[in-house]
Amino acid sequence: xxxxxxxxxxxxxSVLHRLGALFGWVTFLASGxxxxxxxxxxxxxxxxxxxxxxxxxxxxxIREMGKGVxxxxxxxxxPLEKVVASVRRCHGWEHFEAGxxxxxxxxxxxxxxGCFEVIGLYIASRMEMTCMxxxxxxxxxDTLMHEGRERGQMKLAPTDLGGVRQxxxxxxxxxxxxVLPDQVPGNGExxxxxxFGRPAYTMTLIGxxxxxxxxxxxxxxxxxxxxxxxxxxxxxxLSFDATVSIPKQMNAALEAVIRxxxxxxxxxxxxxxxxxxxxxxxxxxxY
Numbered sequence: 001x002x003x004x005x006x007x008x009x010x011x012x013x014s015v016l017h018r019l020g021a022l023f024g025w026v027t028f029l030a031s032g033x034x035x036x037x038x039x040x041x042x043x044x045x046x047x048x049x050x051x052x053x054x055x056x057x058x059x060x061x062i063r064e065m066g067k068g069v070x071x072x073x074x075x076x077x078x079p080l081e082k083v084v085a086s087v088r089r090c091h092g093w094e095h096f097e098a099g100x101x102x103x104x105x106x107x108x109x110x111x112x113x114g115c116f117e118v119i120g121l122y123i124a125s126r127m128e129m130t131c132m133x134x135x136x137x138x139x140x141x142d143t144l145m146h147e148g149r150e151r152g153q154m155k156l157a158p159t160d161l162g163g164v165r166q167x168x169x170x171x172x173x174x175x176x177x178x179v180l181p182d183q184v185p186g187n188g189e190x191x192x193x194x195x196f197g198r199p200a201y202t203m204t205l206i207g208x209x210x211x212x213x214x215x216x217x218x219x220x221x222x223x224x225x226x227x228x229x230x231x232x233x234x235x236x237x238l239s240f241d242a243t244v245s246i247p248k249q250m251n252a253a254l255e256a257v258i259r260x261x262x263x264x265x266x267x268x269x270x271x272x273x274x275x276x277x278x279x280x281x282x283x284x285x286x287y
Contacts (some may be wrong), residue, residue: 001140008070009077012060013086014228016070024066025130036064038268045196047262060263066090067224070114075117076148083118083262084125088225092218092235096123099237100214105171107217109181109238111254112266114222117149118231120178130170131178134159159186164205181206181250184270187277193248196255199281200272207246219258224264 008016013139028035039058046052075083099106108123110116123129131149133156136142150156155170157163157177167177184190185203210217216237223232236257240249258265274280 002144005073005077005144008068008073012228013071013230014072017067017224017228020067020070021063022066023070024062024064025067027066028062034268037270038065040168041267041269041271044198045262045267048257057263061267064114064224064264065266068186071115071151071224072117072148075115075121076144079093080121082149083121085243086230087118087233088230089232090122090235091232092237093233095218095235095237097219099218100174100176102214103174103215104144104203105174105213105215106176107171107206107215107216108178109250110178110253111182111221111257112179112180112220112269113258113261114224114264115231116222118178119220119222119233120149120154121151122233123176123178124152126152127176128153128155128170128173129176129178130155130157130167132157132159132163132167133178134183139148151197167209168212171215172207177215179203179206179209182254182269182271184273184275187275190275190278191245191247192281193251194247195251195271198272200251201275201278201281202247202251204247206250209248210240219253221261223261 110119120131157166170177190201190203193202219236221234240246
């Protein structure tokens, strides 16, 4: 698999994206559960005004998800400077610098939009950064993840207590950390709050990190540009109302970002699942 990734890394990004669009359709047609979840999540999100709009969004999303898979060898195995150079535009970097200037660290929330892998590499090419990640079941994929992500000044922190301590330590030093805010946490690590009108178990970690460090919080998403031209990054500062649940506000901010590029969001992810041992949303009085 590593050899295959190395071979694909030498293929132009534009070609990989064309192959990815085909791969997306093959995956959609070959996997019933995958196709059903993608279709259901898109339909219930209420983003389409008509059935034709829904079908158009669905078909575009199928192609974009395939591109996301096929670009991984290029992002993980290409020289770091080449990957960083693929970021053609960076909007809102001044917000990142303003957050850094406060001296209490910066929390960067990177949702599953576009090529979110490139965000960490872009930042880590400039400064120290620690990103939380969930170790995969397959050993070869874990190896590829570490080799592809831990470049520049990047460190990875697993999704366990030790990883949380690693994030806090980085923030105490005034450094940058990255977290995927739309990943389903384990039982006891989240709360049920709305996400596109449906209850989704959402991590409370961000609030705890903010309270412990006083760090600035930014949302950053990566927009995949057409024809393999590269990527555009968008940084947006977030502020929170102390009287409202932080996970609820975070999901609202996520929704606003996703609505800008719904075709590039990972709708096939099982965002609404009930973690093992957690009470289902209908058993919770309010969410």
